[in-house]
Amino acid sequence: MTGKRQQAREKNRLTLIEAVLDSVAEKGISETSVSEIIQRAGLSRGMIHLHFGGKDNLLNEAVKHSSEEYYQGLYALLNAAGDTGQERIEMIVRGDLSEEVLNRRNVSIWYAFRGEARNRAAIAAYSDTRDAKLRNMVHDAFSRIAQEAGAAEAADIARDATHGTLAMLEGMWTDYLLHPDIFDREESVRVVFRFLSALFPKHFGVNGAIANGRSKRVDG
Amino acid sequence: MTGKRQQAREKNRLTLIEAVLDSVAEKGISETSVSEIIQRAGLSRGMIHLHFGGKDNLLNEAVKHSSEEYYQGLYALLNAAGDTGQERIEMIVRGDLSEEVLNRRNVSIWYAFRGEARNRAAIAAYSDTRDAKLRNMVHDAFSRIAQEAGAAEAADIARDATHGTLAMLEGMWTDYLLHPDIFDREESVRVVFRFLSALFPKHFGVNGAIANGRSKRVDG
DNA sequence: GATTTAAATGGACGATTGTCCATTTTGGTG
DNA sequence: CACCAAAATGGACAATCGTCCATTTAAATC
Numbered sequence: 109m110t111g112k113r114q115q116a117r118e119k120n121r122l123t124l125i126e127a128v129l130d131s132v133a134e135k136g137i138s139e140t141s142v143s144e145i146i147q148r149a150g151l152s153r154g155m156i157h158l159h160f161g162g163k164d165n166l167l168n169e170a171v172k173h174s175s176e177e178y179y180q181g182l183y184a185l186l187n188a189a190g191d192t193g194q195e196r197i198e199m200i201v202r203g204d205l206s207e208e209v210l211n212r213r214n215v216s217i218w219y220a221f222r223g224e225a226r227n228r229a230a231i232a233a234y235s236d237t238r239d240a241k242l243r244n245m246v247h248d249a250f251s252r253i254a255q256e257a258g259a260a261e262a263a264d265i266a267r268d269a270t271h272g273t274l275a276m277l278e279g280m281w282t283d284y285l286l287h288p289d290i291f292d293r294e295e296s297v298r299v300v301f302r303f304l305s306a307l308f309p310k311h312f313g314v315n316g317a318i319a320n321g322r323s324k325r326v327d328g
Numbered sequence: 329m330t331g332k333r334q335q336a337r338e339k340n341r342l343t344l345i346e347a348v349l350d351s352v353a354e355k356g357i358s359e360t361s362v363s364e365i366i367q368r369a370g371l372s373r374g375m376i377h378l379h380f381g382g383k384d385n386l387l388n389e390a391v392k393h394s395s396e397e398y399y400q401g402l403y404a405l406l407n408a409a410g411d412t413g414q415e416r417i418e419m420i421v422r423g424d425l426s427e428e429v430l431n432r433r434n435v436s437i438w439y440a441f442r443g444e445a446r447n448r449a450a451i452a453a454y455s456d457t458r459d460a461k462l463r464n465m466v467h468d469a470f471s472r473i474a475q476e477a478g479a480a481e482a483a484d485i486a487r488d489a490t491h492g493t494l495a496m497l498e499g500m501w502t503d504y505l506l507h508p509d510i511f512d513r514e515e516s517v518r519v520v521f522r523f524l525s526a527l528f529p530k531h532f533g534v535n536g537a538i539a540n541g542r543s544k545r546v547d548g
Numbered sequence: 549g550a551t552t553t554a555a556a557t558g559g560a561c562g563a564t565t566g567t568c569c570a571t572t573t574t575g576g577t578g
Numbered sequence: 579c580a581c582c583a584a585a586a587t588g589g590a591c592a593a594t595c596g597t598c599c600a601t602t603t604a605a606a607t608c
Contacts, residue, residue: 113575113584120586136447138358142566152587154568163566216446223443225506226436227356235506265522272519275499282498286445286455299492302485306526333554333605340556362596372557374598383596 121159123149128170133216137224140167168230171221174214175234179241181209186245193252194311197273197304200246204277205296215285239274246270253311269307276300341379343369348390353436357444360387388450391441394434395454399461401429406465413472414531417493417524420466424497425516435505459494466490473531489527496520 127149131140142163146153160166182203189199203209225232247270254262254269280296305312347369351360362383366373380386402423409419423429445452467490474482474489500516525532 111576116575117585136444138444139447141564143564153566153589154587155585157567157569158586219439219446220443222502222505223440224356224358226439227359232506239506268519268522271515272496272523275497275503275519276492276495277499278502279495279498282442283495285442286452286459295491299488299495302488303492303523303527307523331606336605337555361594363594373559373596374557375555377597377599378556 117159120149120151120155123151124155124159124166125170125173128166129174129213129217132170132220133213136216137167137220168228171231171234174217174221175238178209178214178238182242182245193249193256194308196249197246197253197312198301200242200249201273201277201300202297204242205280205293207293210281210284210293212288215281215288218281219285243270243274246274253308257308257310265307269304273300273304276303337379340369340371340375343371344375344379344386345390345393348386349394349433349437352390352440353433357387357440388448388454391451391454394437394441395458398429398434398458402462402465413469413476414528416469417466417473417532418521420462420469421493421497421520422517424462425500425513427513430501430504430513432508435501435508438501439505463490463494466494473528477528477530485527489524493520493524496523 124145127145128140130148131144135144142153142156145163145166146155149155156163156166160169182200185199185203185206186196189196221231222235225235247266250266250269250273251262254266257265259265277300280300283296284291301312344365347365348360350368351364355364362373362376365383365386366375369375376383376386380389402420405419405423405426406416409415441451442455445455467486470486470489470493471482474486477485479485497520500520503516504511521532
């Protein structure tokens, strides 16, 4: 049984991490100082050194925490999804663009850390694992779809579809970062599926993901 | 005629801006201090206040400079391109993913500033104008293509194609940011055109942009 | 060549940074 | 209740931050 002692300890640890994420989201990394953090956390100055050994380690733990939260949300959605490739792709795309995942706080945090990734090995590592996990989920789904389509170059197609879809989602996040006030979730989803329905008409066409995305091919 | 006086003045101004960009690229924004900047520039401490009135203004000017350089490169490419929509799209895509535009220095700088955009109005403004200009160029080209294709919903298609293509390019930049060592330019170009050739087979198909991008539709 | 004036210098300055530890507080145990 | 140890406190500390200005340097003008 965990005593009051250890309970309080872990609670404070988490409070510090949340304070970092709040500060990074609101003020950016460069203004996230020790003073700022402990003020938000309502704890004393020494806690950072006590629990994390220093500010840098605390930042790294905050990145880790944020990354894990992202995946909890996405995995939860995937578990609720069906087994077909198109169902899983649709769930991932809609999930990645949903309010729960794509919101001001998450986007601010994620891009703030990305900007520092080049200079912080620990941040780059978590940025990588996050991307790798998502990539595998998407690639699995497209592999099924491409195989069902029976194209000779199914493997190539699945690889490119994965690459392009993830890149597009990444770009949608950037849209949100730069214009959170005018960002249109439904439009973003529709754009992704317009491209996918052109590439896989059988899977993402009329009866597919989007209501008014009938167009498979535009010309030709 | 510009005398030695003014010549040296402008040279030093530029030296400071370049020093900022070098520092941001190599060390990140948080480690780009006044001391770091003047050391790289080989100038004295007071120059920043003299020429820019403070460090913040210097950073803003550096963002402006970097953004303008990006466009000079892209406009130069576009002027060399043909007049058809597909030629212009191809030039933009290849240009945006070319070594000249997409390299370690530019990517590091761009994402470092993006991470701070939320908290610096001046940076956000230049990030916006850069995106808006590119968006217009791409949208013009897709509008021609969609109209030539003669689809009833040409305007909608052009809008979505623009949105999706720009998002994909954005994602490719992120790929480069995270994995500059294993990034494959040709693969990135091929992925973009695999999607585009599915959407516009006549324009980006067999005789179109990519050598082995024959596949218009994968299934169906 | 002497004078004027714009440009550049480099150190002083107070404010703020992150680290660390002597002290106090508090939950757990005998 | 007394004792121990883990947890938390908050200020001291040197280092660094960005700003600013008295002084020096050197180009332009007379």
